[in-house]
Amino acid sequence: MTGIELQGVVCGALTGATLSIPAGLTVVLGTPADGTADLPPVVGGVVAPRRGSVLVGGLDPARSPATRARLGLVLADESAPQAGSVVDFVRQVLALRRQVEDPLGILERHGLAALAAVCPAKLDRGLCRRLAWALALSIRDPLGLIVHEPLGLGGEAICRELAERATAGVPVLALTSSPRDASALGGSVVLLDRGRFVRRPGAPLATELSPGAPVTLRVRSSGARDLVKALAHDPAVSSLDFDGERSSDAICVRGPDADRLSMAVLRQARAVGARLVSIEAALPALEEVRAATEGLWRAAYDNAYRAAAPRGGSGS
Numbered sequence: 001m002t003g004i005e006l007q008g009v010v011c012g013a014l015t016g017a018t019l020s021i022p023a024g025l026t027v028v029l030g031t032p033a034d035g036t037a038d039l040p041p042v043v044g045g046v047v048a049p050r051r052g053s054v055l056v057g058g059l060d061p062a063r064s065p066a067t068r069a070r071l072g073l074v075l076a077d078e079s080a081p082q083a084g085s086v087v088d089f090v091r092q093v094l095a096l097r098r099q100v101e102d103p104l105g106i107l108e109r110h111g112l113a114a115l116a117a118v119c120p121a122k123l124d125r126g127l128c129r130r131l132a133w134a135l136a137l138s139i140r141d142p143l144g145l146i147v148h149e150p151l152g153l154g155g156e157a158i159c160r161e162l163a164e165r166a167t168a169g170v171p172v173l174a175l176t177s178s179p180r181d182a183s184a185l186g187g188s189v190v191l192l193d194r195g196r197f198v199r200r201p202g203a204p205l206a207t208e209l210s211p212g213a214p215v216t217l218r219v220r221s222s223g224a225r226d227l228v229k230a231l232a233h234d235p236a237v238s239s240l241d242f243d244g245e246r247s248s249d250a251i252c253v254r255g256p257d258a259d260r261l262s263m264a265v266l267r268q269a270r271a272v273g274a275r276l277v278s279i280e281a282a283l284p285a286l287e288e289v290r291a292a293t294e295g296l297w298r299a300a301y302d303n304a305y306r307a308a309a310p311r312g313g314s315g316s
Contacts, residue, residue: 002143004056017052025188029176029209032177041075056143069097074150076148081131104116110130112130150176204258231251236257
């Protein structure tokens with residue numbers, strides 16, 4: 001299946017976004033101020049970019065109704081549709097797609113059957129997004145699926161639906177401002193910063209999102225107090241957070257190296273007889289990710305400058 005191509009897109013907060021979205025799952029990490037809320041309508045052909053181009057299967061969705069009809073779309077803010085009832089609206093959408101299907105069946109599959117006779121004007125923002133999600137998944141032979149904050153629609157079921165379509169060869173674009181959600185969704189992650197795509201962190205995200213920053217492990221242990229005392233003297237640990245009054249079994253452990261830090265936790269837990277309930281790498285906040293990106297760009301500039309600068313003084 002042909003992917004989606006963005007080239008120099010300027011629209012809303014987007015200031016020259018260029019990205020190739022192949023078949024499979026691509027997760028965009030950024031805030032609405034960076035342009036995540038502007039991407040779904042411009043990729044879905046609802047809004048044409050002021051500059052640049054969007055191509056889906058080689059066609060501009062803003063100029064091709066047939067292409068637009070095959071793009072599943074869930075916007076950041078879905079307005080209430082105009083129709084006598086929710087089931088009437090679904091019926092209208094199916095008619096526009098020339099798709100023969102039971103509209104009530106679509107609502108039932110997504111737990112929305114109770115809304116069938118409700119006037120769409122009475123739906124709140126969350127229900128409007130769930131309705132858009134149900135309609136997006138009902139498209140036959142989709143050219144793409146673009147969803148803003150998908151985990152706001154649900155949990156594991158949403159991840160499963162996205163993964164199924166990505167595995168089937170559909171270009172899936174999920175947009176979120178949460179590093180934790182980006183990690184839960186999986187797929188290929190790309191960072192959107194101030195309207196442009198700036199880098200693709202690899203795996204594991206806990207270290208690649210903010211390279212060079214200390215690693216933080218969240219540890220839960222039945223013997224947390226004894227484990228904290230032991231870890232405080234381990235050379236792999238640079239700092240600890242433990243509040244026994246608020247949470248008697250949770251510890252945040254930091255260190256410069258993920259492998260050494262994990263081994264230190266396991267080693268000291270065994271030494272003091274503490275049972276580990278869970279251990280996971282904490283993801284950096286989006287602000288830390290941005291700071292790391294700026295640091296990488298600055299380092300690249302400095303390296304290029306040093307490489308280009310003439311060595312030694314000029315002679316006569």
